[in-house]
Amino acid sequence: MAFKIEKKTKLKIGIPTASLPDIIFQLLIFFMVSTVLREFTGLKVSLPEASKIEKLPTKRHVTTIWVDRFNNIVDDDVTVKQLTELRTIVYNKLAADPQLIVSLRVDKDADMGIISDIQQELRKANALRINYSALPTH
Amino acid sequence: MALKRRRDRGELEIPTASLPDIVFQLLIFFLVTTTIDVDKGLDLVLPPPDTQEIKINPKNITNLLINDAGQILIDEEVVSVGDVDNIIRDKLLENDKLIVSVKTARKTKYDTYIKVLDQLKRAGATRISIAEPEGS
Secondary structure (H helix, E strand, O other), X not given: OHHHHHHHOOOOOOOOOOOHHHHHXXXXXXXXXXXXXXXXXXXXXXXXXXXXOEEOOOOOOEEEEEEOOOOOEEEOOEEEOOHHHHHHHHHHHHHHXXXXXXXXXXXXXXXXXXXXXXXXXXXXOOOOEEEEEOEEOO | OHHHHHHHHOOOOOOOOOHHHHHHHHHHXXXXXXXXXXXXXXXXXXXXXXXXXXXXXXXXXXXXXXXOOOOEEEOOEEEOHHXXXXXXXXXXXXXXXXXXXXEEEOXXXXXXXXXXXXXXXXXXXXOEEEEEEEOO
């Protein structure tokens, strides 16, 4: 009998969970701060549509070239005034990152002439992996 | 009786045990709803510069020409954009070494070019050659 009474007054054992939200918030804030979303404004383009599109394998090894319908060319944050400049810009980027993929965000009303000229420049810069940005077809 | 009841209640506390769950739910909600827009598009590998032209058996080449007006010519036949898919697929069944040579005019719309390239990808053509546009 005496033994049973003693058992009733047992200690409450528990892991303190009051600080758990703080830990998770810290994790959340850490990832929010350390995540870098590199974005360039580029040019305003309306992309063409395609069905067999693939995701770019990475976002890190990508340089984006915008071409709008007025044949303006922008590479990441640099406005390309003369096409020959593009070769040096891309060449330097490729030297810094050999896995570079060139993403072409071209307006659907652009002419093939300028695209071809850009491709020739890219070939000369040895940047051979390209990706024509497109929107999925509805 | 009243005295006894008060003693039973013990310390008053807001239960915090479920707070991590709430925070986790918030975290998961934002993880799921956040869409970092990924670039999607058609992949292509350009030929290296100064490559010597390789002689290819003319049997293994299909010429695909697109003119300024967006009209498509496959091996001397005018076709519409939607048919490129099936024509090339048939040709690939006959000859799996087939290279599709796409040639555009300088004034061809980029949109048409992408549509044709998309059709070629859909037909499963992996050997695509981009020829320099004609005229200036």
